[in-house]
Amino acid sequence: MTTSPISNWSEANQRRAGDLLDLYPDRRSAVMPLLYIGSLEDGYCSDNVMRQVSELTGLTSAQVQSVASFYTMYKRHEVGRYLISVCTSISCMLLGSDDVLETIERETGTPDGETSADGLFSVEHAECLGACGGAPAVQVNYELVEGLRPEKSVGLCRWLRDAQPEVVLGDEMQQLFGGQRSFPWGPAEQEGAVAPVPAFGPYGSAEDGR
Numbered sequence: 001m002t003t004s005p006i007s008n009w010s011e012a013n014q015r016r017a018g019d020l021l022d023l024y025p026d027r028r029s030a031v032m033p034l035l036y037i038g039s040l041e042d043g044y045c046s047d048n049v050m051r052q053v054s055e056l057t058g059l060t061s062a063q064v065q066s067v068a069s070f071y072t073m074y075k076r077h078e079v080g081r082y083l084i085s086v087c088t089s090i091s092c093m094l095l096g097s098d099d100v101l102e103t104i105e106r107e108t109g110t111p112d113g114e115t116s117a118d119g120l121f122s123v124e125h126a127e128c129l130g131a132c133g134g135a136p137a138v139q140v141n142y143e144l145v146e147g148l149r150p151e152k153s154v155g156l157c158r159w160l161r162d163a164q165p166e167v168v169l170g171d172e173m174q175q176l177f178g179g180q181r182s183f184p185w186g187p188a189e190q191e192g193a194v195a196p197v198p199a200f201g202p203y204g205s206a207e208d209g210r
């Protein structure tokens with residue numbers, strides 16, 4: 001009897017992986033979401049996760065690695081509990097994102113591209129987050145807060161450190177610390193992020209139960 005390469009994953013994630021593989025006529029097409037599910041397991045896109053995904057999809061290790069290394073949202077090293085991504089593209093830069101980034105680096109004690117010694121924060125600059133109308137835009141675990149000014153970013157970092165929310169909700173951060181939004185309408189958010197991994201559908205959401 002052959003053992004599944006993902007037998008050490010949680011039951012929920014094994015089920016998700018199976019559902020995904022059933023979804024595509026060609027297993028290789030599931031490579032990207034599988035890397036995210038694996039990242040939930042290991043906390044980042046580890047060599048182990050890439051090997052497992054290679055075995056699941058039939059892609060070579062080099063092919064899986066080329067996908068994982070191309071996209072910045074696949075993290076190749078452990079990240080903190082809260083990944084803070086500050087957009088430094090043109091709209092945000094013109095509205096002060098450099099100051100926001102500097103303030104967040106100082107407040108968390110974490111330079112751009114690094115993780116704090118206590119593992120609570122990772123800080124990174126990011127390319128356009130698609131929220132130019134609400135610049136400067138920041139994400140925490142890929143949950144968006146728009147119109148974040150430097151002085152409010154201090155409050156955001158302190159709130160994360162003190163409250164340590166299990167689920168990060170963009171709407172909540174927007175209400176507490178945000179400013180102008182790109183679109184000030186839309187349904188209230190029901191799900192947030194429970195890990196510094198993008199939440200597609202149920203992955204990494206409050207519904208996830210992880």
Ligand code: FES
Nearest residue numbers: 087092129131132
């Ligand atoms: S330039 Fe920052 S969200 Fe587009």
